[in-house]
Amino acid sequence: MADTTSYDAIVIGSGISGGWAAKELCEKGLTTLVLERGRNVVHIRDYPTMNLEPWELPHRGAISRQQLKENPLISKAAGYGEDTAHFFVKDRDHPYVQEAPFDWIRGYQVGGKSIIWGRACQRWSRHEFVAPEKLGYGMSWPIGYDDVAPWYSHVERFIGVCGNHDGLEAMPDGEYLPPFDFNCVERHLRDSLRTKYTDRHVVQGRWAHLSKPNPIHLQQGRGTCQARNLCMRGCPYGGYFSSNASTLPWAAKTGKLTIRPDSVVHSIIYDSAKGRATGVRVIDAHTHAVTEFQARIVFVNASALNTNLILLNSTSPRFPHGLGNDSGVLGHYVCHHNYRTSANGKVAGFEDQYWYGRNPTECILVNFRNLGKQDTDFVGGYTTFTGAYRSQPEPADRVGGAYKDALSKPGPWGIYMYMQGETIPKESNHVRLHPTQKDQWGIPLLVTSVKYDENDDKMIRDWRTEAKAMLEAAGCHDVETRDNHQAPGLDIHEMGGARMGRDPKTSLLNEWNQLHACKNVFVTDGACMTSTGNQSPSILYMALTARAVNHAAAELARRNL
Amino acid sequence: MPPMNRREAVRATTLVVGGLLLTSNGLVLGCAREPARIAGRVLTADDQALMEEIADTLLPTTKSSPGARAAGAGAAINLLLSECYEPEQQVRVVNGLKELRKKCDAEFGRAFAALTTQEREQLLRELDATALRAKGHYFELVRELADRAYFSSEIGMTRARRWMLEPGKWVGCVPLLPGQPSWG
Structure with a gap:
């Protein structure tokens, strides 16, 4: 399968939502190619610091002056340390243009930021889906709590979330391991x-930790959290959830998965005759060789802002302003959490x-x-x-x-x-492509304008x-x-830009996370968020991803895609 | 230091400590010569030895745990100062050590290493009082480096405090026994 360029599905990105897309697609029997721009990181094998004592680190955990000088931006990130820095990008490798100060925190590797995430997994309340419209500061989501609830359960059961059942309206209970x-x-x-x-x-805390693993977790090769709290080094026990420890190896077991690291996505290919996306154009991170891969459906899970970048860069005669961007909304209503x-x-x-x-x-x-x-x-x-x-x-x-x-x-x-x-999604808070400046792969730099x-x-x-x-x-x-x-950005909760909504004139995605104007492309990472709510967002991305894959597979079976 | 196993790390520390003990005996200190430089380090061998003496006065061996010298604090301080501190701070420490030497000479007519424990403590208490009054005093950095080097060492983390890489479980509320160290 490694030699083929044609798959049932392509997933762009292997982070927390991309890993879920891969797992669900493979479980549906679809051959799936996961494209990851960064290097490969295999669970345990590629966690070089996981078992080091603090005094065994070169500077005992401190960041050297040299490293700080070279990385003034990324070194601000929560969790960045001498023992974890290899899971964050280096500033010089991945420039972008800040029209207003914005700390864009990235982790480019297989597993993405799921290795270094905060792991908080609260559910949204039913109010959060409707509050922006009801209270006059935004648009309603095309879906509500009841649409997502079963998918929250689906995700919670698989990743393992510890927590108590508290019976609170503002933060509904889920399927929890002991707190x-x-x-x-x-x-x-x-x-x-x-x-x-x-x-x-x-x-x-409702956190993605195996306080008491169930058989489904043991089947993933994961074990009980040892209360080390050294999570972001990568956990030798798989005690917390990451793509690397969980969804990706699970997907691989189906025999349907191909992971291709070092694959920088340039754009999604749109065929106007067919009226659909036909594949993805990829640049090799090292050789810069260009390869095109074909698939029946594409999941875009490149991380919120990179998903915006890829869609904006996917131009064609039909979509001169970016894939699915008839409304001009793409890149706008970017929001984040106030930290x-x-x-x-x-x-x-x-x-x-x-x-x-x-x-x-x-x-x-x-x-x-x-x-x-x-x-x-x-x-x-x-x-x-x-x-x-x-x-x-x-x-x-x-x-x-x-x-x-x-x-x-x-x-x-x-x-x-x-x-x-929570912050207010605003049209003025946006990202766009720089008209002239490009990165080392010839892809336009992203301009961030978020305040x-x-x-x-x-x-x-x-x-x-x-x-x-x-x-x-x-x-x-x-x-x-x-x-x-x-x-903004240092929260590492950037969201929006390709928001979900009922009306194609004001949103990019429908209630199944499909581009309104290009139905075989799904966006299920942070870019899809209509509003920010006040809960930690990752588990919602995972739930929306599983829900969207389920819909995609059904539509494929009905030959609607 | 590249990743090494615990046994190797301990051995390396012991060797360094041996070398520094030699200098701290005054065998080298009294000689008129260029101070021996250490590659890639801000502090000369003499300054590093003096820093370790200071650290070991601040944090000496007690009944409960070995002190800063046993923990190889001198080399660790030199490493942290050289690679993790700003040039301005490095200069402040280097000049500060010169000042401290002069002060020793003026007040006791002997080098710091040759003072009695009581004299050392008296001198450092004076410096501490001065540093508390004057922001930006070099002794503030000296103390910070000593504390940092000691409590990030294997001895500081496991013999003074009780760090464990793998606690194995979390228990939210347990009684604190009299004299029980912190977890580090």
Whole structure:
């Protein structure tokens, strides 16, 4: 199969949604080619740092001055470290043009950013799908919670998500493995907020970790999470979900999968006579040789902004402004999550309590803003992640044996919080192709033009007030809140540009993630998002992907595609 | 340091420590000569030895765990300072060590390595008090480097604190026993 250029399906990208497309397509019996622009990364084999002790790293985990100097942008990313840097791109290799500051964080390899993702897996509430239209700050999704719910379940069961059943409207329950325990101060925080408020729920993290694997996980070759919390190095146990540990090897077992690393996609080929996409044009990352691959359907899962780039670069007489872009909407309504604000406070007491191991999850303080109705001076909701930790002691005498022994002990407790806020999809927030500048493969550079707005500032003000009040309600002193004014993109939750919608005049994709104007092309990564909601998005991409593949396979069987 | 197994890492550390112990005995320090440079490092062999003496005064061997010298803090400090700190900070440390030598000479008439533990501690407490008052004082960096080098070493992480690569499980709430170290 490796020599052929013709497949039933092509998937562009092997990250979290591309891996799911591959798995589902192969399971439907379709021969599937996965194109990945980066190098190959095989589970376990290609995790060079996974078992290194911290003192075995060249700089004991610190980033060298040289590396920082060469990578001022990517080194800002959450999780970037001496032990994980090889799963992030190098700044110089992949330029783009920032019309406004935008930190575009990328991981180009088989598995994409699924190796280095945050792993939070909350479901959207039913309100989040309709709020933008209902409350007047955007467009409604063509689908609702009930359309996605069974696919959430489908994904949760396979990837393994730990979590508690909390029965909350703002964050519906899913199919969960046992949650990671609260520590004693997190439990205290939960109880304090329960006493003081009626709408503030601190729940255990819903994270893609195998707290207690089921047979389906063991069949994937994955085992119990060992509470190392070194996830982003790649996990030798497959304790957290990644394409590499899970969907890709699963797809390979069907015998239907071909993965082609080092394959930079130039564009999708559209045949106007046939009125459909016929394949994908690929440039070899090293030799720059051009190859065309053919397929009956194409899944675009290149990561939100690269999916925009590929569609914009897929021009033809029929689609001079990019594939499926009759409306001119392609590249617009790019949005992200507001990650600018955080808080922390110190907690007296609990000195005789500790924990064992390293919790790879965080607690979730479920959204309580604008849930189904407008109740603030800003639109959208926010999720808060929180946790309690023991800080380093600050002994008064800072010289000698007592000092060293004091620093070796756990210090006072503290609680941190940070916000993940919804942003408004706006026409003006967009990406486009640079008219002249090109990358080393001759592909136009992407121009990013994405900004925060006044609504984001108002949300931050509200969050800081509430976070301070909640930390104080839990008995914290020395509470500090801050707005770090980080650029959009550093959230690594960029979304939109090829949004789903009912009306082809205002959206790119229909309710099955098909291009309205080119039905055999599906977009099921972050680019498809109509709005951002306030939950972590990856699991929604996975659920939408599985749902779209199911539809695609049915349509193929009916000879509609 | 390329990836190596734990046994090799420990052996390498021990050798370095042996070499530095030699210099710290004053066999080399008293000689009039060009200070020995270490390839790719900001601190000379003498400065590295002095840094290790300072680190070992700040973080000495106690009943509960070996100290900074045993952890090979000098070489680690030199590595971190040389490769992870800004040139301006490197200069501040190098000049700071010169200043410290002068101070030793003026106050005690002897090199730092030749002082008693009590004298060393007294000197560093003075410097610490000064550094707390004056932002940007070199001793702030010296302390940071010492703490960092020690608590990122195998000894600091596993003998002082209790780091484990593989805890195996998570338990949210357990009693903290008297004297129990942090997990690191």
